[in-house]
Amino acid sequence: MKRDLWKYATILLSASLLGYAVGATLLVTLFFAIAIIVWQLHRVNLIQQWLDNPKDNPMPEMGGLFYVLHKKLSKRNAQYGKRKRQLSAYLTQFRKAVSALPDAIVLIDAFGKIEWANGNAATLLGIRWPEDANVRFGDLIRYPEVESMLLDAQALSSSLEINSLAHNHQTINLKSVPYSKSTRMIIARDVSQLIKVNQIHTDFVANVSHELKTPLTVLKGYVEIIQSAKDLPTKFKKPLEQMHLQGTRMQFIVSDLLYLAKLEDKANLAPHTDVEVTHVINAIIEALQPLLENKRHKIELDIDHHARIRGAETELHSAFSNLIANAINYTEPNGKIHVRWAADSSGAIFSVRDNGLGIPPHHLSRLTQRFYRVDTDRSREGGGTGLGLAIVKHVLQRHNAELEINSAEGVGSTFACHFPDAQIVLVDQAQTG
Ligand code: ADP
Numbered sequence: 001m002k003r004d005l006w007k008y009a010t011i012l013l014s015a016s017l018l019g020y021a022v023g024a025t026l027l028v029t030l031f032f033a034i035a036i037i038v039w040q041l042h043r044v045n046l047i048q049q050w051l052d053n054p055k056d057n058p059m060p061e062m063g064g065l066f067y068v069l070h071k072k073l074s075k076r077n078a079q080y081g082k083r084k085r086q087l088s089a090y091l092t093q094f095r096k097a098v099s100a101l102p103d104a105i106v107l108i109d110a111f112g113k114i115e116w117a118n119g120n121a122a123t124l125l126g127i128r129w130p131e132d133a134n135v136r137f138g139d140l141i142r143y144p145e146v147e148s149m150l151l152d153a154q155a156l157s158s159s160l161e162i163n164s165l166a167h168n169h170q171t172i173n174l175k176s177v178p179y180s181k182s183t184r185m186i187i188a189r190d191v192s193q194l195i196k197v198n199q200i201h202t203d204f205v206a207n208v209s210h211e212l213k214t215p216l217t218v219l220k221g222y223v224e225i226i227q228s229a230k231d232l233p234t235k236f237k238k239p240l241e242q243m244h245l246q247g248t249r250m251q252f253i254v255s256d257l258l259y260l261a262k263l264e265d266k267a268n269l270a271p272h273t274d275v276e277v278t279h280v281i282n283a284i285i286e287a288l289q290p291l292l293e294n295k296r297h298k299i300e301l302d303i304d305h306h307a308r309i310r311g312a313e314t315e316l317h318s319a320f321s322n323l324i325a326n327a328i329n330y331t332e333p334n335g336k337i338h339v340r341w342a343a344d345s346s347g348a349i350f351s352v353r354d355n356g357l358g359i360p361p362h363h364l365s366r367l368t369q370r371f372y373r374v375d376t377d378r379s380r381e382g383g384g385t386g387l388g389l390a391i392v393k394h395v396l397q398r399h400n401a402e403l404e405i406n407s408a409e410g411v412g413s414t415f416a417c418h419f420p421d422a423q424i425v426l427v428d429q430a431q432t433g
Contacts (some may be wrong), residue, residue: 003064007064008083009176011032012029012032013035015029015031015033019348028252029187035280039317040354043066044066047069047070051099052381054077057116081321085279099119099120099403101120102189102322103126103187103188104118104120104123104124104125104186104187104188104223105117105120105185106118106125106186107182107183107184107185108137108150108184108185108186110183111136112136112137112138113134113135113136114132114133115133116129116133116135117129122188122395124164124172124188125139125141125172126190127141134328138150138152141162141174141207143162146160146162149370150176159175160174161191161195162172164190164307170190170197171190171192172188172191173188173189173191173334174186174187174188175187175188175314175351180361184329186362201407202264203261205261208259209257209261212250212253213238214255216247216250216254219247220244220247220248220251220254223243223417224244227240227244241320248345249380252383252385253385256385256388260391263391264394265316267283269312270315271310272310273311273313274308274427275310275312276308277308277316278305278341278349280320281339281341284317285299288324288328291325295328295331295333297328297331297333297334297335297337298335298336299337300336300338301340302338302339302341303342304339304341304343304348306426306427307341307342307343307424307425307427308425309350309429310423310424311398311423312399315395318391318395319395319396319417320350323352324337324339324391325388326352326388327352327356329378329384330354330356330382331354331412335356336353336355338351338353338354339351339352346420346421347420347421347423347424348418348419348423349418349425350416350417350419351415351416352415354412355415356412356413357410358411359405359409360374367378367389368389368403369390370386370390371386371387372386372389373377373386392415392417399406399419400419400420400422400423401414401417401419402418403416403417404416404417405419
């Protein structure tokens with residue numbers, strides 16, 4: 001830079017001396033100054049041409065400031081070229097890896113248009129890349145559920161199952177995962193086999209339970225006949241009582257298992273009506289009255305009579321009854337149970353709070369698994385089958401609702417069922433009662 005300044009200063013000084021000698025100092029100096037500017041512009045132009053197209057335009061030979069600038073730019077250019085090659089190698093490798101995945105991967109933009117798809121997208125979804133570039137995903141996979149999944153931009157990740165358009169009897173699980181501000185990755189997986197295995201498992205449990213029903217009734221019947229015999233030796237009384245008790249327990253388990261199998265069957269949907277939750281709760285409390293009195297619990301009801309659930313009354317009765325019965329069973333005598341039903345900003349909530357035994361936190365996530373109990377003996381003593389909360393979970397799933405459990409050991413528990421707005425009907429005061 002300094003050298004350049006000296007050079008141009010010297011030229012201009014010499015020009016002014018020359019001008020002075022010929023009697024036109026200003027004119028000659030101006031002429032040389034313009035010549036210097038034109039020369040610099042020419043060099044800038046050469047550099048620009050070289051930057052625009054380095055392959056066709058050779059690197060211009062120059063000195064001074066332009067030489068330094070030129071050197072730095074060439075170095076940057078070389079680094080950029082290397083980085084570009086590296087990135088494109090990574091990209092090719094990444095695309096190869098994604099293509100090798102057994103799942104179909106489709107990248108879509110903010111408008112649901114396809115940006116890229118791997119090879120398996122053609123097999124599982126019939127989406128071909130690059131032919132289907134920029135086509136809307138929803139136009140190729142025409143299901144209303146898919147449309148609403150794509151519209152729900154807020155959802156962190158959502159998933160649904162659809163029947164394959166390409167292959168009959170194939171069930172595809174679609175998962176939509178946002179991976180940048182406006183783009184989403186759709187992952188599709190063939191879950192037909194998994195569903196088949198689950199179905200076999202459900203059918204097996206349902207069949208075994210069904211097969212056990214008749215022998216159990218027969219056994220219990222004979223036990224009752226023997227128990228009623230006048231000449232029954234005293235030593236048989238206790239064993240027969242136990243046989244009767246265990247027979248009854250097995251009947252409860254079988255009936256709960258059959259009910260669960262029914263709930264698991266998505267095709268077997270009970271007709272949905274506007275269920276008056278007030279009536280359901282009253283019926284449950286009436287049925288559980290002997291149990292409540294036996295334990296001398298105080299029960300408080302806080303019920304919003306305007307809110308109804310669009311759902312299956314028998315299923316809701318069974319779920320709510322399980323929650324209230326649990327609160328009664330797992331609370332020491334003279335306890336307090338609070339049953340609440342209220343509409344809220346996101347729908348409505350049914351909750352049962354007790355001041356009973358409470359549940360240690362590490363059990364909470366597993367409570368809705370079949371036969372999972374915190375204290376097996378206590379559950380059996382109270383006539384529990386270990387299936388109550390599994391039934392609650394399934395009923396709620398069938399009503400798009402969610403179960404939230406809060407509990408502290410020795411303090412009590414709250415089981416809350418959150419129903420979404422779409423499942424709630426609010427009626428006028430005049431219609432209630
Ligand atoms: P069970 O027939 O054993 O009651 P559930 O599925 O209804 O089966 O409940 C599973 C387990 O969760 C119970 O065995 C019990 O340990 C625990 N549990 C459920 N409700 C409560 C509650 N309100 N307070 C304390 N523990 C509870």
